[in-house]
Amino acid sequence: MIRLAAALALLCNPALAEVTVTIVEPDATGYIGQIVHHNRWGFGIPGEQLLRLETDRGDFLIRLITTENRNCVPACPDTIEMWQWPSGVVPELIEATTPEHGVSVIRLYLWSGM
Numbered sequence: 001m002i003r004l005a006a007a008l009a010l011l012c013n014p015a016l017a018e019v020t021v022t023i024v025e026p027d028a029t030g031y032i033g034q035i036v037h038h039n040r041w042g043f044g045i046p047g048e049q050l051l052r053l054e055t056d057r058g059d060f061l062i063r064l065i066t067t068e069n070r071n072c073v074p075a076c077p078d079t080i081e082m083w084q085w086p087s088g089v090v091p092e093l094i095e096a097t098t099p100e101h102g103v104s105v106i107r108l109y110l111w112s113g114m
Contacts, residue, residue: 019062019080021053023108030110032089035060037080037105039098050083058086075100082106 018040023033035053046068053060061084067076077099082091090111096104 019051019053019064021055021060021108023055023057026110030112031107032057032110033108035062035080035082035091035106035108036103037064037078037096037098039078039100039102039104055086057089060085069100077102080104080106 018038019035021033021035024031026032033055046066048063048065051062051064053062060082063081063083065079065081067078069075077097079095079097081095082093085091085108088111090109092107092109096106098104
């Protein structure tokens, strides 16, 4: 199993958010891995970042959008968007919204055609 992690530096605390990709050998359903976003508690510095996650199957380009928490009760969610993925791979979702203190998972599958 290949596990690559990219910690995103979010001004006040670099451990506030984390996006990881895990790639495994395909199973009978074509599942080959997942992208996981951990939205940890923080001040909610608004912004966006593009994150390139490199794997043996190719690169994934993820856009992370963070929101300012002081304008929401409870704190505002953050969003990850799939911008690019390797040929032959299909993400289950293109976008996931992650609540504060929450986790979002985008499963990855092999493209088997139509």
